[in-house]
Amino acid sequence: KKRIAIMTSGGDSPGMNGVVRACVRMAIHMGCEAYCVYEGYEGLVRGGDLIRKMEWHDVRGWLSEGGTLIGTARCMAFFERAGRLTAAKNMILHGIDALIICGGDGSLTGADRFRAEWPSLLEELVSTAQLSEEQIQSYKHLNIVGLVGSIDNDLSGTDATIGCYSALARICYAVDLIEATASSHSRAFVIEVMGRHCGWLALMAGVATGADFIFIPEKPREDNWREEMCAIVKQHRKLGKRKTIVIIAEGALDREGNKITPDMVKDLLADKSGLGLDTRITTLGHVQRGGTAVAYDRMLATLQGVEAVKAVLEATPETKTPFIAITENKIVRRPLMQAVQDTKQVSAAIEAKDFDKAMGLRDAEFAE
Numbered sequence: 001k002k003r004i005a006i007m008t009s010g011g012d013s014p015g016m017n018g019v020v021r022a023c024v025r026m027a028i029h030m031g032c033e034a035y036c037v038y039e040g041y042e043g044l045v046r047g048g049d050l051i052r053k054m055e056w057h058d059v060r061g062w063l064s065e066g067g068t069l070i071g072t073a074r075c076m077a078f079f080e081r082a083g084r085l086t087a088a089k090n091m092i093l094h095g096i097d098a099l100i101i102c103g104g105d106g107s108l109t110g111a112d113r114f115r116a117e118w119p120s121l122l123e124e125l126v127s128t129a130q131l132s133e134e135q136i137q138s139y140k141h142l143n144i145v146g147l148v149g150s151i152d153n154d155l156s157g158t159d160a161t162i163g164c165y166s167a168l169a170r171i172c173y174a175v176d177l178i179e180a181t182a183s184s185h186s187r188a189f190v191i192e193v194m195g196r197h198c199g200w201l202a203l204m205a206g207v208a209t210g211a212d213f214i215f216i217p218e219k220p221r222e223d224n225w226r227e228e229m230c231a232i233v234k235q236h237r238k239l240g241k242r243k244t245i246v247i248i249a250e251g252a253l254d255r256e257g258n259k260i261t262p263d264m265v266k267d268l269l270a271d272k273s274g275l276g277l278d279t280r281i282t283t284l285g286h287v288q289r290g291g292t293a294v295a296y297d298r299m300l301a302t303l304q305g306v307e308a309v310k311a312v313l314e315a316t317p318e319t320k321t322p323f324i325a326i327t328e329n330k331i332v333r334r335p336l337m338q339a340v341q342d343t344k345q346v347s348a349a350i351e352a353k354d355f356d357k358a359m360g361l362r363d364a365e366f367a368e
């Protein structure tokens with residue numbers, strides 16, 4: 001029987017448990033044995049009981065659980081070849097030759113590297129007498145399939161990453177709560193949201209809550225953003241709005257590439273010689289990432305988990321590592337490294353302050 005292992009890696013995201021549940025059950029349904037690697041890559045390196053066989057009932061009720069029940073970790077050892085060598089050995093000792101990984105672009109890049117190195121890792125395991133030629137016989141190729149679990153929605157090549165809509169829903173809920181008290185006191189709130197170098201959460205939250213103003217990394221405001229923001233807020237107040245909501249992505253930048261901080265925005269809104277608004281800052285933090293997944297993420301996790309098992313079973317040694325995407329509402333397989341490279345191009349453009357290019361690349365993603 002083929003043994004397929006499932007692992008979550010990097011920052012957790014709502015829906016990861018749905019992924020594990022779907023992969024475990026689909027693997028069993030297809031006549032395979034399902035394994036979970038606990039604690040991300042750490043589990044592969046440490047082996048032992050961190051690699052566990054899973055039965056159908058082991059994942060019962062997991063769709064409605066937040067976080068990742070099999071744990072995740074940022075594993076330094078896996079960055080070193082020695083760590084990957086031990087990981088390969090552990091996989092073979094457990095009889096596993098296929099791996100499904102749910103994580104962000106960093107975790108998935110690590111996975112592809114592991115796959116590419118696999119033959120040389122096996123060679124080394126034999127030449128250093130850690131395993132025999134016979135033991136590695138049926139493990140000549142490692143099949144890897146990626147699933148993108150991240151609240152940031154920052155990977156090119158897919159319309160949504162697993163978890164992003166849950167985080168967005170949480171942000172909207174939090175902004176609704178804040179709006180009530182903002183309105184009571186006629187206050188302004190600067191709300192910082194997550195997303196690392198990606199402005200998707202801030203942009204969509206701005207649209208979904210009708211925020212007065214937003215800041216995102218990909219499209220910094222013109223140099224006169226201070227005047228622009230104050231004029232818009234003033235206008236909204238003039239129209240009778242008793243609350244002001246400014247949403248700022250944690251990676252927000254100005255055109256010089258300098259960070260725009262919530263404090264800078266607050267000082268401006270509160271400036272007595274200008275708007276003079278009673279202003280507070282709320283950093284939403286990890287409440288955006290924890291908690292249960294919304295229906296969309298549960299659906300995505302389930303359909304993509306099923307597709308990931310199919311992709312593993314259909315892979316040949318020539319298959320480029322795929323990841324499972326959703327584009328225009330269809331679950332599809334795409335080359336993983338292409339998506340990682342495209343994502344890196346956006347980050348590089350932002351770093352080089354070539355914001356038109358960054359926006360162009362993001363637009364192209366959605367136009368695809």
Ligand code: F6P
Nearest residue numbers: 011104150151152194195196289
């Ligand atoms: O990638 C998910 C994310 O939540 C980002 O939005 C955020 O920048 C980062 O992880 C926070 O990481 P940590 O939980 O390690 O502080």
